[in-house]
Amino acid sequence: MPDAVLSNQGTNKPNPTPPKPFTPEDETALREALKRCSPSTFEAAVQFRRTGNPEHVPAVVIGVIERFVEPDLRMKLKDADDDLRLIEDLGIDSLTMMEIVILVEDVLQMTINNDELRNLRTVGDVKTFIDCKIRGLPLPKPTKFIPIEHIGAVMPIQPPFLFLNEASVSSTAANGKYKITGQEFFLQGHFKDNPVMPASIMLEALGQLAVLYLLEGHIPEPGKAVNSSQIFFTGCEGVRAHRVCKPGDILTLSIKPKRNKMPLATFEGAIRVGQEKAVIAEEISLIFAYADAVNAPVPINPATSNTGVVNGAAEAPAASAPPLRVAINA
Amino acid sequence: MPRVFITGLGLVTSIGNDAATVTRNLRDLRHGFEIYPPFQKPEIPVKVVGTIKGFTADSTDPEDWTFPAAYKIKRELLRTMAPNGLFAHCAMLQAVADAKLSEADISNPLTGLYAASAGSPYLLHHHNDRLNKVGVMRCSPLGIVASIAGTLNFNLIAAFKIQGSSCGFSSACASSAHALGFALDDLKLGRQKRMFVVGAEDGNVDAILPFAGMRTLSLQTDPNLASRPFDAGRDGFVGTGGSAVLVLETEEEVLRRGVTPYAEVLGWGQASDGWNVAISHPEGSGSAAAMTLALRASGVAPAEVDYVNAHATSTLIGDVSEARALRSVFKEAGRRPAVSSTKALTGHGLSLAGAMESAFCALAIRDGFTPGNAHLQHVDPECADLNIPRTTENTAPNIVIKNSSGFGGANVALVFKRVA
Secondary structure: OOHHHHHHOOOOOOOOOOOOOOOHHHHHHHHHHOOOOOHHHHHHHHHHHHHOOHHHHHHHHHHHHHHHOOHHHHHHHHOOOOOOEOOOOOOOOHHHHHHHHHHHHHHHOOOOOHHHHOOOOEHHHHHHHHHHHHHOOOOOOOOEEEOHHHHHHHOOOOOOOOOOOEEEEOOOOEEEEEEOOOOOHHHHOOOOOOOOOOHHHHHHHHHHHHHHHHHHOOOOOOOEEEOHHHOEEEEEEEEEEOOOOOOOOEEEEEEEEEEEEOOEEEEEEEEEEOOEEEEEEEEEEEEOOEEEOOOOOOOOOHHHOOOOOOOHHHHHHHHHOOOOOOOOOO | OOOEEEEEEEEEEOOEOOHHHHHHHHHHOOOOEEEOHHHOOOOOOOOEEEOOOOOEOOOOOHHHOEOOOOOOOOHHHHOOOOHHHHHHHHHHHHHHHHOOOOHHHHOOOOEEEEEEOOOOHHHHHHHHHHHHHHOHHHOOOOHHHHHOOOHHHHHHHHHOOOOOOEEEOOOHHHHHHHHHHHHHHHHHOOOOOEEEEEEEEOOOHHHHHHHOOOOOEOOOOOOOOOOOOOEOOOOOEOEEOEEEEEEEEEHHHHHHHOOOOOEEEEEEEEEEOOOOOOOOOOOOHHHHHHHHHHHHHHOOOHHHOOEEEOOOOOOHHHHHHHHHHHHHHHOOOOOOOEEEOOHHHHOEOHHHHHHHHHHHHHHHHHHOOEOOOOOOOOEOHHHOOOEOOOOOEOOOOOEEEEEEEEHHHEEEEEEEEOOO
């Protein structure tokens, strides 16, 4: 690979620096570039280009994504949470992703490298990613989709008391699914001739998702890893159950970290069944401890990983990973 | 070897955007020329173009384009198209409906698509310009597939989920005739049972004006006089764009589906001048050889030919060269088939010409007429011995030859036959 390409990697700073003054010609070009976006997208872009204030960035990014989403899917974006998936929920393919990236680059005057794109899977990933780029902050861990085998491998909790079928974890949230099969042993007695998922077990499922977050999403101190045998439940507050959940229901679990400082980690959590609220927990608290890292996690961008990872061995696979290929038939 | 038939047509041309309108204009010899607004500058001496009506594709952004409301095209497909891709997509939709093809008929390993266009010089220029202006990593990710030679086949194959043979042909003005010839071979050899043959061109400033330097474009300002093949007063060709699609099927498929074909495709031949990169052979040797080979492959004697749809583009050298080729093929047979160039009405469609004019031949055969040679006032003495009707005859030709010639001295002749 030519040096010019390598030296361009990981310059995780706004580009160009310092920002050039925003001229009327720039505004005309910006209006042209965003002519198919909503007026509020253009306004946010103008504000950002004038002030450099990153608060305007999410509106620009969402506005650009919206412009490339088929009209009948745009409603999803209107009241989207950050977990909305680009490919599965919005029908954005890798070519459309490139269109989005190039327009965002053009409008926000920044440069996004191929290897940074690979891990952007949700709207939240994109917003966080752009925000970090603009602020010159280290890039967060990407959303990781974790299949059942991997959940079983990393979790200290095991069947028949594991209530996660699949999960995704990013540095800002974790989501999971659990289908109530009807075969759970406790349903035999809860209740007599009327199997209902106990609210305490649903709270347990949220706690398990929080454990998975600590193991897979939390960024530990340098050289450390969360010790999976030292995570315990300590408390919860503001718990309300809104819906009776029965065999056949698919629980959609989500937790968001509020404060994570060893030894205490607090989260907010929610369970939905389809669009219906099932359980809300305003705060779930766990305690945890670190152990020395054996295999440090692979960072999203090795060149910028000055915060978390000191283990050089972990950088090699990421550095040699192939760049994003969109035109695979070319 | 299986017999092969034309079972569907799609047309977006300067003389009409559906088969019925095109047939009417071919019969009545009504041209599709207009004073072309982008040429109305003092520094551009060329003024007339065979324009496509009902479409606007004069923006580098496909989402600005307009086209008849009957065609629904998603942004996802539009974003990778050149103007000629838009015309062809609409012509494909027409051809599919005309041939009464189901989705399963279109998308299977035995149905292929051969296409010909010059790519899109217009978009290629735009995207390379943008690359230079905004930087290598910020050029449009879809610029290549929208603009390079091959854009037509890339887009159609993906949009229509073609699973059989696919290829683009690049022999300039013989391209889509080559595509038709090789499609016929695939069907005769049993490799495919159905082929789409597509020709298309942007027909805009960037596609047409580069021919001005060669002095091959007509400088006439009167649309009624600009394209005059075989006329002593001709002064060059008139450019045009659009698209034509032909559906070719084996006899087995025609019978299975119970459709009525337009015409049979008997055979084809090709030969090269071996002479000059851009000038036709003075005696038309390659064109004559192509016709002779095509007739031989079709099992038809020269004396049986009723009509020749000539390549004649209205250039000084080209028309005479083809006239000499025709003379050498038919003189001995004592036959003077009717010869006309429908480019007098449409202008020269370049890569599109062969497919478009083959579609015209199919319409003439099915609807029972022989198109006359429009705008012919004083026949060039060099062509005087040809049988060039000035008006349309209401007789269906039984055997038709379609000639096409391109740069490098490539010549193709196709032979069609009326279905008894």
